[in-house]
Amino acid sequence: MEFSEEQLRKWLSKYKFRDLTIEELKSVHELYPNTTFAMNTYTFKDGSQKDLLNCSGTVPVKYQGNSYNIPIFLWILDSHPFTPPICFLKPTANMGISVGKHVDARGRIYLPYLQNWSHPQSVIIGLLKEMSAKFEEELPLFSLSSSDAARQSELLSYIAKITEGEDNIQSKGEGKKNDGGFNKVTVIGAGDLGLACALAISAKGVADRVVVLDCSEGTMKGAAMDLEIFALPNVEISRDFSASAGSKLVVLTVNSLGNAQSYLDVVQSNVELFRGIIPSVAHYSQQSVLLVASQPVEIMTYVSWKMSGFPKSRVIGIGCNLDSARFQYIIANLLKAQIRGKDNWIIGEQGENKVAAWSASNSVTSHQDEDIANQNAQHLLANRAMEVLKGRGQKSWSVGLSIADLADSILNDKRKVHSISTMLKGCYNINSEVFLSVPCVLGISGVTEVIKLLDKGTVAQELQSTAASIHDLQQQLKL
Secondary structure, three states: OOOOOHHHHOOOOOOOOOOHHHHHHHHHHHHOOOOEEEEHHHHHOOOOOEEEEEEEEEEEEEOEEEEEEEEEEEEOOOOOOOOOOOEEEEOOOOOOEEOOOOOOOOEEEOOOOHOOOOOOOHHHHHHHHHHHHHHHHOOHHHEEOOOHHHHHHHHHHHHHHHOOOOOOOOOOOOOOOOOOOOOOOOOOOOHHHHHHHHHHHHHOOOOOEEEEOOOOOOOOOOOHHHHHHHOOOOEEEEOOOHOOOOOOOOEOOOOOOOOOOOHEEEEHHHHHHHHHHHHHHHOOOOOOEEOOOOOOHHHHHHHHHHHHHHHHHHHEEOOOHHHHHHHHHHHHHOOOOOEOOEEEEEEEEOOOOOEEEEEEEOOOOOOOOOOOOOHHHHHHHHHHHHHOOOOOOHHHHHHHHHHHHHHHHHOOOOOOEEEEEEEEEOOOOOOOOOOOEEEEEEEEEEEEEEEEEOOHHHHHHHHHHHHHHHHHHHHHHHO
């Protein structure tokens, strides 16, 4: 195809760095002469639209001894070359998309090169070469049979929509489950807790794939290396954020191991750690639920919510889920009290400031059928259970099992009630943006309902006091 610099200058009249962009496109055309250029309207996820230049062409790929030309479609933003292109596959009518490490169900392409884009080191030619290399590891397209008329129709619709910057297609690699999707979980952090989570989720059988992202510096260490050596089915360990693409659930277990002195410094170091993680996670898994296990849970859940831009329902912390499960077990099995439903909870802040609470439908009777449903007996029972609970630590494997239970409720849309950290602004007369544990109904979209507690006055006061101290600390953080 002929390269028209004059036409590009007209199209790119509103681009901030037109000359730099044209020079780069000229180099692209020399190396990939079949590349074509056009102006079209791109629709962003927030509904806004902009006229952008797009490049259409192919990248050569050698896969299992065969040569392929993979059709691609690049949107060049008006701030190029300081921002990376938005990249898609452009399948023909007889091609289907294979969801994988670098391609999501919509055909959007995710690569480390895009994530680490930095002018002037990063250029489109370098991006195309990395596409070829990554696609040789995992071919992003597959051939459809000529009789597959329905799939061909879907793909033709996909191609029409992609020129508008939007698409919605179900692709190969996504299983048909209750919610019609492939259950992929990413665990951020390959320490003891991260690996405990991965093993527990894998053992529970709730995920089709579990990706463990090792964020440590230097060579792979300890148990992470062992997991690499002794591979498990459906469990992958990686250092590439693009491996998390398309996750339905992302579990954050990382904590900074810096030399901070004060508690505020410790929390701030975790904030800096999350600054390099959350935007990438949100980019690669835009419809995921974020489940925060990093410490302090309540504050780091707030930080994750702020940095991700996700709705509050899809950013939660593990909170008091483990303590609540233990609390319920102690009352029912060790203290031999019979409860109508699991209506007794540990709420508030994880740690020493947690409090016992009861949901409104609760009634309690003793093992000998004595009536102890009054408030004094309820308070006594809670105190006894709390004393037993104090002797239980929060070991990695225990937290991992608790997280696997949460993953089950989310991925299988069970609408089960858990005491987890959620945004409480507007509840219990709390007016600040803080995350605290209360009983919540969990499903595939995160929190669907907050369960009402039996408010004896003290519950609200405890939550308000804890919220105030957490909010004060949050105000001192540099986000």
